[in-house]
Amino acid sequence: MDNQQATSADTFIKGLWRDNPVFVQVLGMCPVLAVTNSAVNALTMGLATLFVLLMSNIMVSLLRNWIPKEVRIASFILIIATFVTLVDYVIQAISLDLHKNLGAFISLIVVNCLILGRAEAFASKHPPLSSVLDALGMGTGFTFALLCMGSIRELLGNGSVFGWALFADSYQPWVVMILPSGGFFTLGVLMLVINRINKRVALSNARSEA
């Protein structure tokens, strides 16, 4: 029982850091680079992806014994595309401005390999509860990564976070940070920092064991 609980906790936690979809698995780079030019856009994109991932994982897991393996990819895409369309309309109903900012990237959640990847690698082989935990973990990890990128880029590129100005008016924004190239810079630096931390942790673990 203890072992089982540890496994389900791990199913959730692995997506947050150890197998983080963005920083470790480097999946779904299109939205990661394209819509993280402000914290609001990044958060919305992250939550939309989390929702689609959660719903598709649940559906795929429930139907995993019913879908023949020959047509599984087509079926998964159909499920994912349906939820993406739902999210697209709901965001339009909530705020047109938000929908305008995210542009085509909401529809492109369909082809986010994170979602199809989790359906294929996890949900099609595990019961619904584990799949929910997996989706929540991966989705939160993805949202967290996007939010990091969005906050850093908005802060440097526009002097604000979530639209709140944090620097004095004399601050000259680095426009490059909210342009596409800024996405690559930020991602590169974040991955550098995260790999460095992981290396140090691994090193100190090895030392304490020795």
Place this chain on the structure above:
Amino acid sequence: MAAMTSSLTALWPMYRSLVGLGVICTVCIVAVVMVTTPAIKQNQQDAMHRAIFAVLPGTTTIGAFTYDSGADAFSTVVQGGAGSTLYVGYDPQGQLVGVAIAAEGQGYQDKIKIIYGYSPDKQTVIGMRVIESRETPGLGDRIETDSAFQANFIALDVRLNAQGNDLVHPVELVKSGQKTKAWQIDGITGATISSQAITDMIAHSVSTWLPRVRDHIAQLEQPHG
């Protein structure tokens, strides 16, 4: 025969899964579209109204007219009707403040959609808002955010000539800070193409619309046609 039966049995689960999912997904999407459409329509209308109030300062009520170019006539808007729409703003006394005209054109990245307010009394453009654009953040998108650029459209001279078929002075773009005449638009440094796009859209749109407004001004002055 045996081979055929077995291939049919193998096909059935695939057929069932794809068609079944397809039907379920279609039903879900149709349901969501039906539920969200009123809210989306409302949002679009609100955004349009906010833009109209912004480009026609002093307006309290808005009327909408459709122009039929074949008949050269304005009529009150029919829901879902064809033709290009023109919005008219009235002040609390029911006097005409100005007309709001939508225009669009190619920007640096993608199509830009704007709406601008025109005052027939002053014969000037009195406000401009960008409704849709994907211009470069920090450069081209300053057509929306730069207050110095927006100030070009508070009193932009678009007087019609005596025949009423063209402008006395065509609207033109000048380099940032070199505006000397009321019909010139001060461009944005680093966003020449976006500034030029806005200038062209307004120049083109006023030459089409202003003669129509002038010819039908009596009708437009009456709220609700």
